[in-house]
Each structure stands twice: as structure tokens, then as C-alpha cells.
Amino acid sequence: MSLLIQSALPDSSISHFVHSFWMLENNTGKDIPSTILPNGMVDLALMNMGSQNWEISIRGLDTVPSAINIPVATKMFSIGFKLLAVEYLLGDSIKDVLNGGKNLSDEIWQFEETDLNTFENFCSKATQIIKGIFIENIDNRKTKLFDLIYSSKGSLSVQELSDNVFWSSRQINRYFNQQFGISLKAYCNILRFGSSFKPISEGNLFPDQNFTDQNHFIKEIKKYSGVTPKELSKNVEDRFMDITAIKKFNK
Structure with missing residues (x-):
């Protein structure tokens, strides 16, 4: 079983x-x-x-x-x-x-x-x-915005994203808060955290996703997981399903 x-x-x-x-x-x-x-x-x-x-x-x-x-x-x-x-x-x-x-x-x-x-x-x-599902015309700014967010794994600043899609940061943040309940910056931080799952699951406990330094990396990992990168990597008793899944697929 x-x-x-x-x-x-x-x-x-x-x-x-x-x-x-x-x-x-x-x-x-x-x-x-x-x-x-x-x-x-x-x-x-x-x-x-x-x-x-x-x-x-x-x-x-x-x-x-x-x-x-x-x-x-x-x-x-x-x-x-x-x-x-x-x-x-x-x-x-x-x-x-x-x-x-x-x-x-x-x-x-x-x-x-x-x-x-x-x-x-x-x-x-x-x-x-x-x-x-019938989909009305998609706003090209939104398509480009999300393409940039995901391809950069959340590493681009709000201003860089705004400049690239010709959409003011104020309007983007209003859209994010109304649709998703969080700001664009908060979402990018979450994506950056999520992109660290694979290296952490492989035992790489040093930042490689545009964290400022090691202290910033540890602080962000603890903020979103409640534990240090080392504890997250150990994943005792498969507590963190995301890490468990990645380790299974990497075998």
C-alpha cells in the first residue's frame, strides 16, 4: 500500500x-x-x-x-x-x-x-x-503579462512588467487585487518561492532564483513554508506534498 x-x-x-x-x-x-x-x-x-x-x-x-x-x-x-x-x-x-x-x-x-x-x-x-468553453477575445496585455511572469518565474519587478506590457502598475495591481485577492508583487514572490521547490528537493540550499542573498532566501522560504530550506528539503514523513511529488518524479 x-x-x-x-x-x-x-x-x-x-x-x-x-x-x-x-x-x-x-x-x-x-x-x-x-x-x-x-x-x-x-x-x-x-x-x-x-x-x-x-x-x-x-x-x-x-x-x-x-x-x-x-x-x-x-x-x-x-x-x-x-x-x-x-x-x-x-x-x-x-x-x-x-x-x-x-x-x-x-x-x-x-x-x-x-x-x-x-x-x-x-x-x-x-x-x-x-x-x-467559449472564450471572448483575450486582452493581449494580460496574455503578455502572464507569459512574462511565468517565464521569469516571478523574478521581474512590477515596474519591469508594467513597462513591457504598456499597462500601468496601478491598474495591474487593481486587477490583481480584484481578481485574485493579492498584489502583483505578492504573487511574483510566491512564484519565486514555488520555483525553489525543485532545487530544494535535490538538496540545493542556496538561492538561484534572484533572491538577494542567503539570508533573504532563508527568510522567504520560512515565510511561505514555515520551516527552513534544510527542513523543507528533508521533508520528514512526506509532510510537504509538493516536495514529495517532485522527489518521486526525479527518481
């Missing part, structure tokens, strides 16, 4: 909106205490905790580590959305679910039982649903 984790990247046709697909299944025979780390994604999840009913929920951005419990026999599929999806796919602000979540109806996200038999089936159906 084990904890099964799988992930997959989206095809290029939906990569502006989707960061990745995930599946988690707790077959360990016991509940698993875990910690959600801020990673810059908005997660739509389908969860079954050993019953016949699947629940659909949306989780907003996380800005602090959150302790959770993964009950025995839980099976979960999720779509990790990039922020552009919030306005153009989900169609609503997520500022009310900052560091939290809420249940959704299955009006749009209609998955059949066969779609949830395998991870491959889930990814295929999720991609089909996303491609079928």
Missing part, C-alpha cells in the same frame, strides 16, 4: 490556462497529515473519500502554508490553473477563496465515472471540457 501521485503537463492549445494535471490516491491504510504550500496555482479538484460521490471544489491562491489531512482511501484529481484561467475560463473572481476553497456545481465540469477511472481519462476529459 502506498501514496500514489501522478502529474502531466497540458498540450500547447491550453497551456496559457493550465499549468498541470494531478492525481493523488491514498492507499496507505491511514490518514496522512500534510501541508499545502503556496505555489501560484488555482486548483480545481474532484475528490472522493471512499464514497460513491465525487465533490468538485476550487481552491484560490495560497499565501501561507496550510495544514490539511488526507483521509485514508481518498482519491483526487486536480487541474492546476494559471491565473489567466480565472477570468476567461472560471469567469469569476477568486479573492473570496484566498487561502481557502469552496464547492462548485458540475454545470460546466461534467465528468462521468469512466472519466475518473484513470489519470489519462481524466486529463483527456478535462482538456476536452476546457477546449469547449
Whole structure:
């Protein structure tokens, strides 16, 4: 018995909106205490905790580590959305679910039982649903803004981003606060933190994502994870699922 984790990247046709697909299944025979780390994604999840009913929920951005419990026999599929999806796919602000979540109806996200038999089936159906959503013309400034944010892993300053997309920093921050509940700078800091997961999981405890120095690196890691980079790397008892997943995929 084990904890099964799988992930997959989206095809290029939906990569502006989707960061990745995930599946988690707790077959360990016991509940698993875990910690959600801020990673810059908005997660739509389908969860079954050993019953016949699947629940659909949306989780907003996380800005602090959150302790959770993964009950025995839980099976979960999720779509990790990039922020552009919030306005153009989900169609609503997520500022009310900052560091939290809420249940959704299955009006749009209609998955059949066969779609949830395998991870491959889930990814295929999720991609089909996303491609079928009618999307109005996307603001080119927003497309370029998010492309720059993600390609730089949050390392560009607010002013640099503003200058590149010809959109005032004041207007960008208003958009971020209204749509996501945080400022652009706060989001970039979270992305930079998330980009440190892979090197930390490999035992690299020195900054390589434009942190000012070692002290700044340690301070930021503790701010968003609650522990030092060394403790995060050790990941005792697989407490941090993001680190556990990366270590599994790097084997």
C-alpha cells in the first residue's frame, strides 16, 4: 500500500490556462497529515473519500502554508490553473477563496465515472471540457503579462512588467487585487518561492532564483513554508506534498 501521485503537463492549445494535471490516491491504510504550500496555482479538484460521490471544489491562491489531512482511501484529481484561467475560463473572481476553497456545481465540469477511472481519462476529459468553453477575445496585455511572469518565474519587478506590457502598475495591481485577492508583487514572490521547490528537493540550499542573498532566501522560504530550506528539503514523513511529488518524479 502506498501514496500514489501522478502529474502531466497540458498540450500547447491550453497551456496559457493550465499549468498541470494531478492525481493523488491514498492507499496507505491511514490518514496522512500534510501541508499545502503556496505555489501560484488555482486548483480545481474532484475528490472522493471512499464514497460513491465525487465533490468538485476550487481552491484560490495560497499565501501561507496550510495544514490539511488526507483521509485514508481518498482519491483526487486536480487541474492546476494559471491565473489567466480565472477570468476567461472560471469567469469569476477568486479573492473570496484566498487561502481557502469552496464547492462548485458540475454545470460546466461534467465528468462521468469512466472519466475518473484513470489519470489519462481524466486529463483527456478535462482538456476536452476546457477546449469547449467559449472564450471572448483575450486582452493581449494580460496574455503578455502572464507569459512574462511565468517565464521569469516571478523574478521581474512590477515596474519591469508594467513597462513591457504598456499597462500601468496601478491598474495591474487593481486587477490583481480584484481578481485574485493579492498584489502583483505578492504573487511574483510566491512564484519565486514555488520555483525553489525543485532545487530544494535535490538538496540545493542556496538561492538561484534572484533572491538577494542567503539570508533573504532563508527568510522567504520560512515565510511561505514555515520551516527552513534544510527542513523543507528533508521533508520528514512526506509532510510537504509538493516536495514529495517532485522527489518521486526525479527518481
